[in-house]
Amino acid sequence: MSIHRSHILVCSGSNCTLRASVPVRMALRAAIADQGLDKEFKVIETGCFGLCQEGPIMVIYPEGIHYCGVQPDDIDEIVETHLKKGRVVNRLLYRGEAEQEVTLPSTPFYQRQHRVVLRNVGAVDPENIEESLARDGYQGLAKALDTMSPRDVVQTMLDSGLQGRGGAGFPAGRKWDFTLRASGEPKYVVCNADEGEPGTSKDRLILEGDPHAVIEGMAIAGYAVGASQGFIYIRGEYQLSLQRFRKAVEQAREYGLLGSDILGSGFSFNVEVRSGAGAYVCGEETALLNSLEGRRGEPRYKPPFPANEGLWGKPTLINNVETLANAAPILMHGAQWYRSLGSEDCPGTKVFTLSGDVANRGLIEVPMGITLREIVEDIGGGIPGGRQFKMAQIGGTSGGCIPAEHLDIPIDIPHLDDVGASLGSGALLIVDDSHCMVDLSKTFLHFFAHESCGQCTPCREGTMLMRKLVDGIAAGSGTRKDLELLERITATMRKASLCGLGQTAPTPVLTALRYFSDEYEAHIDSGHCISGACGVAVGGMKS
Amino acid sequence: MIMLCSCREVKIVREDVKEAVQRCGREKHQLLEILGQLQKGTNFLERDTLVAVAEELDLPLAEVYGTATFYSLYSTKPRGRYVVRVCESAPCHIDGAADILAAVKAHLGVAVDETTDDSQFTLETTSCLGVCSVGPAMMINDEVYGNLTPDRAVEILQSHN
Numbered sequence: 119m120s121i122h123r124s125h126i127l128v129c130s131g132s133n134c135t136l137r138a139s140v141p142v143r144m145a146l147r148a149a150i151a152d153q154g155l156d157k158e159f160k161v162i163e164t165g166c167f168g169l170c171q172e173g174p175i176m177v178i179y180p181e182g183i184h185y186c187g188v189q190p191d192d193i194d195e196i197v198e199t200h201l202k203k204g205r206v207v208n209r210l211l212y213r214g215e216a217e218q219e220v221t222l223p224s225t226p227f228y229q230r231q232h233r234v235v236l237r238n239v240g241a242v243d244p245e246n247i248e249e250s251l252a253r254d255g256y257q258g259l260a261k262a263l264d265t266m267s268p269r270d271v272v273q274t275m276l277d278s279g280l281q282g283r284g285g286a287g288f289p290a291g292r293k294w295d296f297t298l299r300a301s302g303e304p305k306y307v308v309c310n311a312d313e314g315e316p317g318t319s320k321d322r323l324i325l326e327g328d329p330h331a332v333i334e335g336m337a338i339a340g341y342a343v344g345a346s347q348g349f350i351y352i353r354g355e356y357q358l359s360l361q362r363f364r365k366a367v368e369q370a371r372e373y374g375l376l377g378s379d380i381l382g383s384g385f386s387f388n389v390e391v392r393s394g395a396g397a398y399v400c401g402e403e404t405a406l407l408n409s410l411e412g413r414r415g416e417p418r419y420k421p422p423f424p425a426n427e428g429l430w431g432k433p434t435l436i437n438n439v440e441t442l443a444n445a446a447p448i449l450m451h452g453a454q455w456y457r458s459l460g461s462e463d464c465p466g467t468k469v470f471t472l473s474g475d476v477a478n479r480g481l482i483e484v485p486m487g488i489t490l491r492e493i494v495e496d497i498g499g500g501i502p503g504g505r506q507f508k509m510a511q512i513g514g515t516s517g518g519c520i521p522a523e524h525l526d527i528p529i530d531i532p533h534l535d536d537v538g539a540s541l542g543s544g545a546l547l548i549v550d551d552s553h554c555m556v557d558l559s560k561t562f563l564h565f566f567a568h569e570s571c572g573q574c575t576p577c578r579e580g581t582m583l584m585r586k587l588v589d590g591i592a593a594g595s596g597t598r599k600d601l602e603l604l605e606r607i608t609a610t611m612r613k614a615s616l617c618g619l620g621q622t623a624p625t626p627v628l629t630a631l632r633y634f635s636d637e638y639e640a641h642i643d644s645g646h647c648i649s650g651a652c653g654v655a656v657g658g659m660k661s
Numbered sequence: 662m663i664m665l666c667s668c669r670e671v672k673i674v675r676e677d678v679k680e681a682v683q684r685c686g687r688e689k690h691q692l693l694e695i696l697g698q699l700q701k702g703t704n705f706l707e708r709d710t711l712v713a714v715a716e717e718l719d720l721p722l723a724e725v726y727g728t729a730t731f732y733s734l735y736s737t738k739p740r741g742r743y744v745v746r747v748c749e750s751a752p753c754h755i756d757g758a759a760d761i762l763a764a765v766k767a768h769l770g771v772a773v774d775e776t777t778d779d780s781q782f783t784l785e786t787t788s789c790l791g792v793c794s795v796g797p798a799m800m801i802n803d804e805v806y807g808n809l810t811p812d813r814a815v816e817i818l819q820s821h822n
Binding site for chain 2: 410
């Protein structure tokens with residue numbers, strides 16, 4: 119193996135790729151080769167560094183100098199000034215509040231974060247398994263196979279208190295326990311990577327940045343519950359994730375970390391990669407199982423739960439990407455360590471994608487219990503353009519809208535429940551005071567009316583009725599009675615819908631009505647829309 | 662093999678279906694994968710294709726049709742060479758997705774779910790593409806584009822002619 123005096127990491131995550139990180143990488147490699155420096159400098163493609171707003175991101179080691187917004191035209195200067203003369207190119211440094219931040223960990227963006235799931239994302243080349251292995255990849259699996267019984271593994275997961283990170287927040291260890299106890303052969307492990315919740319792309323960036331963490335988690339889960347076959351169902355739109363994950367599975371097989379008799383333990387496990395085909399409802403676990411079986415992705419009645427009757431009617435453990443990526447660190451460091459992170463009711467960390475009207479958009483991992491204000495102001499860098507914070511929608515389009523009066527709320531399941539919101543899947547959409555809540559509600563409801571699978575009446579009809587009512591209010595033809603009707607429909611949907619889609623679709627509208635009822639009333643009573651986005655007369659009376 | 666045809670660029674024939682089934686496997690759970698592969702050349706699934714798949718997998722046509730029409734990435738109606746999907750989820754919406762959609766509509770001269778007369782472009786809207794840090798975004802076939810402005814969206818469309 120050759121040794122280079124410097125490693126240059128260039129982000130190849132989706133967001134930086136859309137900001138031209140591929141031409142940057144090509145130009146850098148070409149310039150290094152032209153100057154005959156290829157024995158000294160190695161260019162490595164990594165996953166997401168998190169600071170997507172500032173992409174493409176480049177980090178040069180050993181110093182750890184962090185450049186933002188690098189374009190192909192900047193490469194000559196980086197090579198001449200930094201690589202050859204050892205001087206920092208100041209104009210490309212991240213600009214923090216007071217001064218330029220030279221390294222990533224020195225930025226306020228990083229200081230409040232705690233990276234467990236994202237431990238290797240941005241640090242390794244996701245297409246080279248050896249880089250994962252050099253950073254403790256598959257050590258959790260090795261420990262489980264060498265020193266723990268399946269029951270020990272399940273007990274550790276139970277003790278850790280890890281709650282499912284896909285949206286519902288069900289204790290992960292209990293699912294593992296149910297599946298271990300279930301009778302029936304064979305058993306399956308399914309990784310839910312059908313990340314469709316608007317505003318959420320954390321699973322995508324985990325899959326793109328550290329696929330081996332997910333493969334390892336699936337193998338640990340297989341050992342724990344007694345399954346030798348795993349499936350991962352990745353959203354069809356996520357082409358880069360599919361491609362990287364397939365490659366990672368091949369490499370894990372070559373290295374004997376998947377396949378028969380893994381690490382001489384007698385345990386065998388394989389992973390098959392499947393692609394979705396565009397259906398939000400397939401993120402619901404039983405709909406996903408139907409889709410894996412080659413059917414329409416309609417949710418099933420529960421019970422029976424997948425732990426007893428899942429894929430092809432067999433006991434199936436189905437967990438989200440982030441949940442599974444937590445398994446190896448929990449086994450390596452222990453349940454008590456995991457409980458020491460986060461809040462009492464919600465141990466551990468949570469990965470979010472921060473989007474909307476915030477200075478630093480991107481991928482973050484924070485301890486549970488951090489306040490919304492800390493995320494928005496410290497990590498997010500506040501609201502740009504001299505605007506004010508209006509609300510944060512947490513958990514995606516099916517999540518609640520939290521107004522400024524609750525900015526100090528700790529982010530965990532019980533506290534969010536108190537304000538009518540839920541933790542959800544990991545989206546955090548920040549909205550400033552230039553936007554109208556009725557207009558945003560319209561967007562939410564058009565989404566649900568489109569994505570409802572139509573199988574059960576409360577959701578199929580409810581989503582369409584809600585859309586119609588809110589469209590009417592936005593257009594200036596709504597009445598106060600519509601608001602009452604809206605509340606009645608939402609109550610029915612929450613109680614009577616078959617799956618989480620219909621049960622949670624009312625959440626954003628209910629919280630919008632709870633915290634921003636004045637805006638709804640203004641549209642109805644005086645035709646006033648603060649942003650002018652709605653069809654009503656801006657700032658004036660309805661004619 | 663995928664045949665060239667004068668009316669549309671490519672046409673799926675029985676051999677393509679057999680080949681896809683052979684490649685993916687005959688089990689029912691491979692249906693989505695098979696449909697996905699068969700759609701690659703034409704961007705839509707013709708009735709004849711669905712009939713052939715149903716026969717090859719020994720499934721009722723209704724079931725194959727039901728599955729094909731459930732998922733938004735499949736279409737049973739003819740679509741253009743390029744399927745343009747403009748994101749209209751909340752994060753792109755607050756970044757001005759409505760202006761992008763309006764510019765794309767005006768440039769192509771079609772409404773959502775319509776195809777241009779020359780069969781080059783079909784315009785669709787899509788839910789979140791998961792690139793919210795660089796919104797507004799759109800996808801053309803398998804390629805995602807971010808940081809759009811109305812002008813940039815039109816430039817990108819022009820580069821696809």
